[in-house]
Amino acid sequence: VTVFSRRGACPALSAPMQTGDGxxxxxxxxxxxxxxxxLIGLCKxxxxxxxxxxxxxxxxxxxxxxxxxxxxxxxxxxxxxxxISVRTGVPVETGPLAGLDPTEIADPTPLAESxxxxxxxxRLSERLGPKVSVVVDxxxxxCMDSVQADIRLIADDGAWQLSIAGDAATATFxxxxxxEDATAAAISILESIAKLGREARARDSIPLTNGPxxxxxDLLPASGEKEIxxxxxxxxxxxxxxxxxxxxxxxxxxxxxxxxxxxxxxxxIALSYGSVTAETLTTLCEAAAAHGASEIRPALQRRLIxxxxxxxxxxxxxxxxxxxGFITNASDPRRSIAACPGAPACASGQIETREIAxxxxxxxxxxxxxxxxxHISGCAKGCAHPAASALTIVGGxxxxxxxxxxxxxGLPASYTPRYEPANGFGRVxxxxxxxxxxxxxxxxxxxxIGAARLAAAFRQG
Ligand code: SF4
Numbered sequence: 410v411t412v413f414s415r416r417g418a419c420p421a422l423s424a425p426m427q428t429g430d431g432x433x434x435x436x437x438x439x440x441x442x443x444x445x446x447x448l449i450g451l452c453k454x455x456x457x458x459x460x461x462x463x464x465x466x467x468x469x470x471x472x473x474x475x476x477x478x479x480x481x482x483x484x485x486x487x488x489x490x491x492x493i494s495v496r497t498g499v500p501v502e503t504g505p506l507a508g509l510d511p512t513e514i515a516d517p518t519p520l521a522e523s524x525x526x527x528x529x530x531x532r533l534s535e536r537l538g539p540k541v542s543v544v545v546d547x548x549x550x551x552c553m554d555s556v557q558a559d560i561r562l563i564a565d566d567g568a569w570q571l572s573i574a575g576d577a578a579t580a581t582f583x584x585x586x587x588x589e590d591a592t593a594a595a596i597s598i599l600e601s602i603a604k605l606g607r608e609a610r611a612r613d614s615i616p617l618t619n620g621p622x623x624x625x626x627d628l629l630p631a632s633g634e635k636e637i638x639x640x641x642x643x644x645x646x647x648x649x650x651x652x653x654x655x656x657x658x659x660x661x662x663x664x665x666x667x668x669x670x671x672x673x674x675x676x677x678i679a680l681s682y683g684s685v686t687a688e689t690l691t692t693l694c695e696a697a698a699a700h701g702a703s704e705i706r707p708a709l710q711r712r713l714i715x716x717x718x719x720x721x722x723x724x725x726x727x728x729x730x731x732x733x734g735f736i737t738n739a740s741d742p743r744r745s746i747a748a749c750p751g752a753p754a755c756a757s758g759q760i761e762t763r764e765i766a767x768x769x770x771x772x773x774x775x776x777x778x779x780x781x782x783x784h785i786s787g788c789a790k791g792c793a794h795p796a797a798s799a800l801t802i803v804g805g806x807x808x809x810x811x812x813x814x815x816x817x818x819g820l821p822a823s824y825t826p827r828y829e830p831a832n833g834f835g836r837v838x839x840x841x842x843x844x845x846x847x848x849x850x851x852x853x854x855x856x857x858i859g860a861a862r863l864a865a866a867f868r869q870g
Contacts, residue, residue, distance in 0.1 A: 742774030758787030759804025791817030
């Protein structure tokens, strides 16, 4: 019996993924955060067994890179020895400050726990594919609008808005359910997905929702019942903005810095492009411990939230984090860039994504505001940002492609040689500066310029 099979179901820890720099494992600790000392232990394990690169994903999972078959097993033993229990089965996710955020509409943790228990009782994880997930969002400062899920329950004034397949902007709304009925409703949909096979996702069950035999039929709005209006009207959605959100892109991104939790404070910081060396993370953990931190939570959008601090300690640690290279304020242009490890870290990488990202942040960062995302992808797989972005630079056989308002899989509108995408973006930035009116967001300026002129600017040289 291997360490992995003994540990059971965690698909990532039991089945590390092959990447360009070796095997990668993903772990989601059962407790939302880890004490600084435990995280230091994990960093040591990552240095000892992997290549010392640690990532926090857009969904808030921790990833450790550069492992071999043997060292991945040793890492799993290390995780066990540190007392880190890893969540297994269908992910049922809540926000990073669930139950602590005083602005939350409802605490989502009891409902999430009830759904987890029902999934376990019915052994649904064995019948569902590994990507099927549930989001239970209590609202508040760290809402989960950007997270894709098969089932989404959003707190709504004494009830839960139930929707399927997508993020908050794209999911199909079914109906409001009471807290008492929410677990049964979620389980009924998961059962309907399971009936379609291990490859099925909630989106596959959408056509069934209209059929007389659909398990979801009863959950649809009754005839004449008005579907809940989205909080953000469609007219405010810019195709360049990437997504709509209850808080807006700006709201999502702005949650960096000191967070007032009422009786306590927390510090929210982000990893640039989602990765950090284990040495740097160790230094951060030591500083956090010295300031009295009790817990560090990996969080949505490649963030870390440090709990147990006074407001004064938050301010001091914020300054120390900035020196260590963490992103500590919302206006940092690196927040608007998503970049995968790319070449040379990933064998599929055709361009040096991180180096390009650094140059763009340095030279053209002034045109990147929270209204847009620039995605820099080593290849068409688009690991760092599967959803559409305002602008995408993607490595391919023809050089560095430039996709306007699409994904890394989209057909590039123009190309530059692989060595010069940062210069190509520099020309795009120059055009944006020339066309931008006072007070205008970058999304609005891009819409004004249009895809053809943007593509032409990227291509010139
Ligand atoms: S997008 Fe391509 S290059 Fe980037 S990490 Fe994924 S597979 Fe590697």
